[in-house]
Amino acid sequence: MSKIVKKVKERLRDFRRPGYYKEFEYNWTMVIDLDKCNGCEACVVACHAENNLPIVGKDECSKSRAFNWIRIERYVEGEFPNVKVKFIPIMCQHCNSAPCELGCPVYATYHNQDGLNVQVYNRCVGTFTCATYCPYDVRRFNWFTYKWPEPLDQQLNPDVTVREMGVMEKCTFCIQRIRVAKDRAKDENRKVRDGEVVPACVQSCPTGALVFGDRNDPKSRVAKLAKSPRRFRLLEGLNTDPSVIYLKRVMKKSGSKKHGEHG
Amino acid sequence: MKRRDFLKYLGSGIVGTGVGLAFGKVTKPPGAKLIPYLIPPEDVIPGVATWYASLCTQCSAGCGILVKVMEGRAKKIEGNPLHPVNKGRLCARGNAALQALYNPDRIKGPMKRTGERGSGKYKEISWNEAVSILGRNLSELDKNGATEGLYVLTSTLRGHLNTLIREFMSSYGSPNYMQYELFQHRNLIYANRVSMGLDAIPHYDIANTRYLLSFGADFSSTWLSPVNLSHGYGEMRQGGARRRGVLVQVEPRLSLTGANADEWVPVRPGTEGVLALSIAHEIVAGGYYKGADASSWKELLSGFSPEHAARVTEVDAGRIHHIAKEFVKTRPSLAIGGDNLSAYRDGLSCLVAVNILNHLAGNIGRKGGVVPNPAGLLKGRTGTELRKDRITALAKSALEGDVKTLIVYNTNPVFTTPAGVKLERALRNVPFIASLSSFMDETTAMADLILPSHTSLEDWGDDFAEPSTGVRVATLMQPAVSPVFDTRGAGDIFISLAKALGGKVGERLNYKGFPEYLKESWRKIYANNKEVAAGALTFDGFWNRLLEHGGWWQTEEPRHKPRSVSVRRVKAHIPTSPSEFEGDEGRYPLYLVTYPHAGYLDGRGANLPWLQEMPDPMTAVVWGSWVEINPKTARKLGIKQGDLVTVESPYGGIDLPAFLYEGIRPDTVAVPIGQGHRLYGRYAEKRGVNPIEILPVAEDKRSGELALNSTRVRLERKGADGKLVKMGVRTEELGRGIVQTITPEEFERIAGKEEA
Ligand code: SF4
Ligand code: SF4
Secondary structure, eight states: OHHHHHHHHHHHHHHHSTTGGGGSSOOEEEEEETTTOOOOOHHHHHHHHHHTOOOOHHHHHHTTOOOOSSEEEEEEESOTTSOEEEEEEEOOOOOTTOHHHHHOTTOOEEEOTTSOEEEOTTTOOOOOHHHHHOTTOOOEEOSSOOOOOTTGGGGOOTTSOOOOTTOEEOOOSSHHHHHHHHHHHHHTTSOOOTTSOOOHHHHHOTTOOEEEEETTSTTSHHHHHTTOTTEEOTTGGGOOOOSEEEEOEEOOOTTOOOTTOOO | OOHHHHHHHHTTOEEEOSGGGOTTOOSSOTTSOOOTTSSOOTTOOTTOOEEEEEEOOSSTTOOEEEEEEETTEEEEEEEOTTOTTTTTOOOHHHHTHHHHHTOTTBOOSOEEEOSSTTSOOEEEOOHHHHHHHHHHHHHHHHHTTOGGGEEEEESOOOSHHHHHHHHHHHHHTOOOEEEOOSOOOHHHHHHHHHHHSOOSOOEEOGGGOSEEEEESOOTTTTSSSHHHHHHHHHHHHHSSOSSOOEEEEEOSBOOHHHHTOSEEEOOOTTOHHHHHHHHHHHHHHTTOOOOTTHHHHHHHTTTOOHHHHHHHHOOOHHHHHHHHHHHHHSSSEEEEEOTTTTTBTTHHHHHHHHHHHHHHTTOBTSTTSEEOOOOOSSOOOOHHHHHHOOHHHHHHHHHTTOOOEEEEESOOHHHHSOGGGOHHHHHHTSSEEEEOOSBOOTTGGGOSEEOOBOOGGGOOEEEOOSSOSSSOEEEEEOOSSOOSSSOBOHHHHHHHHHHHHOHHHHHHTOOSSHHHHHHHHHHHHHHHOHHHHTTOSSHHHHHHHHHHHTEEEOOSOOOOOOOOOOHHHHGGGSOOSOOOOBSOTTTOOEEEEEEEBTTTBTTGGGGOHHHHSSOOTTTOBOSSOOEEEOHHHHHHHTOOTTOEEEEEETTEEEEEEEEEOTTBOTTEEEEEESOOBSSSOTTTBTOSOOGGGGSOOOBOTTTOOBOSBOBEEEEEEEESOOOOOBSOSOOOOTTOOOSOEEOHHHHHHHTTSOOO
C-alpha cells in the first residue's frame, strides 16, 4: 500500500514540475486576438450548448451564481463623448503553474500531460479552495443540482458529464473534443493535425478571434501567433504561466486626439 | 474548404441526408415516448454523431448550419464551413435554436379555441379535424365568392415555401399574401432602388475595406447578416493585411459595433442624414469627385456645408471635413447604414444619403465596397411586393371587415406593432384566425384554430440568402430530428389544405407533401440551370450532394459590376432637415432610441433560456430590460443605477430599471426591444417591458417600414429597486492591464512581422 502511495506522490510531484508538459506530445494553447473580438457572446452560448452548463435564473444570477466557462468582460473608460470600450473573453487560462492545483486537498484539479488543467468531478468535495486561489475567477460551483424541464434535457451532450450539487467546474478546452481527435489520430497512427481540435467557442466565433491548437507543433497556427509582437498573457506578473495567449487590441490612446476629433 | 476537408472536419461523424432517409415519413410516432432502440434504426450508431447540413432560421440572414445528432437527438448546432454566408461560424441566436426545438412551452398538437378569444382556453384536436375545420372555412368563403377575404401573413420567406403559398393563394383566388416582420430592411431595399436602381440588398464587403463608415449599423449583434459581416470585421482588423481597417461609427447611442469602433461620432438623433450629406458636400467641394456630373452634385449639396451641418448635428465642422477626407482618400472605403439610421421617420432618405457617399467615393461595385448581388436562383418577395405588405393596411382591412380568414405563420405582429395600430382590436374583428405557430405568443392567442408547425430543425425547406455574398447562394433545410411533438411542416399544412379544398387548388398542389414539392422544384432548377447541374450526372446524385453540402453556391470570386447614383434619381429623396420626433420638447425633453436586443432580436429569442441568461454585450444585464441613461442626465433627475424609472411618451409609459451608460448622449435614452411578452412561455412571460408599445405609428409612406426612433420621452424616478441584474461586477480595469493595447502607429511598425 505505502508503495502505491509513494508512487502516486512521485507522479504528482512530477506533474507539478513547472514546464514538464513541454516534454509531452501536445501543449494545447488558445490564442485570442483582442483586435478581432467584438464581444458578441456567440462563444458564450456555444459553450453552454456544448458543455451542459445549467441556467440558474434571475435570482441566482443576482447572487453571482451564473455558469459561464467563458465570459466576456467589458471595460468602459472615460466620459461621454470620449468613451472607450474594451472587450476580453476570459476562460480558464489552463495555467502551467496553476494556483488552484496547489490548493485542492483531494487532487480533484490537477495538470494532465497535455498541459491542461483538468477537474475530476467525482473527486471534488466542494471545498471551494481552487475557486478562491484562482486569480482569473473562472471557476463555478454547483450550489444545486440543476434540472432542465423536459424535453430541454434531450439536448444534453452525452460526451460531457452532467454535474451535480457540490461540484466545482470550469472550462476544459473542450477536452471531449481533444479526446476524440487524439483517439482518431492514434487509430490512424499519426499525430493530431493542426485545426483538428476545435473547441465550441472557437468553432462559433464569427470574427475568428479565437484560435486553438498545439503549441508544440511549430507549424501550427497557434505556435505562429504565439510569437506575435502583440502577445501578452493575463496578469502575467503572477507567474501562473497560462496557456491562453492574448494579442493586444489596436487602439488609439485615450486622450490622444487627432485633428478634428472632438465632440 | 474542400469537400474532403469538410468530411475530415466532421471527424468521426457521419454526413446525414434526411432523417432516416424516410422522405416525408415521420419515423417516430410523434408525442410517443421513445423506446430506446429495441429495434435500432439502421443509421444510428450509439455514441457516433450524425451531422445534418441545414439552414438557420433564427434571423433572416440565412446562415448554413450543421446539426449534430446523436441517438436521434439534436445536440449542437455549428456553422457549415462550406457555406459562403457564415463560413462555418454561428451567432449566439443560431446556437440557441436547439432550445426552440426542445422548448418545454411548445404547442404540442393542434388545438381549437373553446373560451373567449384571447382567454387561452383551447381543446386538443386531431390533425384531420384541424385541417378539415380550416378547409371547411375556406370552402365556405369560396362558395360565397369571397376568396379575397383570405389573408395569409408570414415572416420573410424566400424559398419554395414562399412559392408554395403563392401558388396556393393564386389558385384559391386571393391576392392577400403578406410577409411582415419588424426587421425586414424595407427602407434599405427602397433606398437602393431609388438611388442605384437595385431593388435588393447588396453585399457589403467589410473584409476588404480599409475605412468603414457606419451610420448606426450594428452588424456585430443583429444587423443584416451579423455572422457574415462580423467575419468580415475580423478580416478587416487582422486579416493579415499590413494596413488595418478603421471603423468609424456614427450614432447617438454606442452600440456593440460602435463600442469596437476607432472613432465614435455621437451625432444628434435624427440628423445623421444631414451629416452624411455634409460629408458628401466636402467630397465634392474638395474636388475629390471626378464624375462628369460633379457640378450638379455640387448644386444638390450646396445647402449642406459643414458649418451648417455642425449646428444641426452637433458634430464639429472640422471633424466632418476630416471624415470626408479620410473616407475618400483611404482606398477602399465603404459606408453602411442600418438599424439606428433606418429607424428614423426619415430613415429611408438617410440611407439614400449613405448611398450617395458610396457613389461619390467610388465604392459601388468595388472590392471592399458595395458589391451588388447577382439575381438569385429563385425569385423571392420583390421589393415592390414587400412595400405592399403593410401591417397597418392589414389592421385597416381587418377593422373594415375585409379580412374574413387569416392564416398567420412565424410572425408575431401583435408584439411588434405600436399600441396605436390597434392590431389586437382589429384581429378581434376577423371572423376566423388560424395560427401555424409552434409557440403561444401574443398573436397566436387571437387564433381560433392552432395548427402548430415544425421548428426549423424538424422541417424541410430552402432559402436564397439576401443579401448573399456577391455570389448566388441557395441553402437547403432538412430535418435533423423527428418531430418532438405532434406538429407538421408549414408546407405540408398548406398541401393538406389544398387536398381538403380540392378543385383548382387541389389540382395545382397535388403533391404528397412539402418534401416532394421541394424536390420537384429543385428538379426543375437542375434541369434549367447548367451551372447548378454542373458535375452531377443525375438529379438524384445532385440532390444527395445538395443535402450533404447543405445547398448550392457559386464558388468563384464575385464579379464587380459598377453602378452609379445620379442626382436626378435621388433628388426627391434626400433628407433636407432632421428627422422628426413626436412629443413637445418642453414636456418630453429626451429622445427615445430603441434597438433590437442581441439575443431576442424582435422578441422571438426571448423564450430561449440560453439567450435570457446571456449577458447583454454592452450592459451585461440578464433576464430583463432596462433604460440606458447618461449619468449626467440621471444625476439631474436624481436617478441612480438600478432605480425603477418611468419612461413616458405621448403614447404611454413603461416602467423599467435604469442603467447608467456613458455611451449615450445626455439628451437621449435607449431601450432594447425583445422583452415584455405577455405570452410566450415560461422563460419570456412577464419579464421586462416592450418599448414598442409607447411608440407612435410612424410608417414610412414609401417603404412601409415602421420608425422605431420617432418619439421623445420624459423620465421619472419611481423607486429604488428596479430589479436590475447584471453579470460581471467591474467595468474598470483599475490599472491591472487586463486588456492591453497598442496604438495603430505601433501596429503599423510591427505588422508583417506577424505571421498567421
Ligand atoms: S464569439 Fe468571438 S467575437 Fe464573439 S465574443 Fe466570443 S471571442 Fe469575441
Ligand atoms: S446570423 Fe441569423 S441566420 Fe446566421 S446564425 Fe445568427 S441567427 Fe442564424
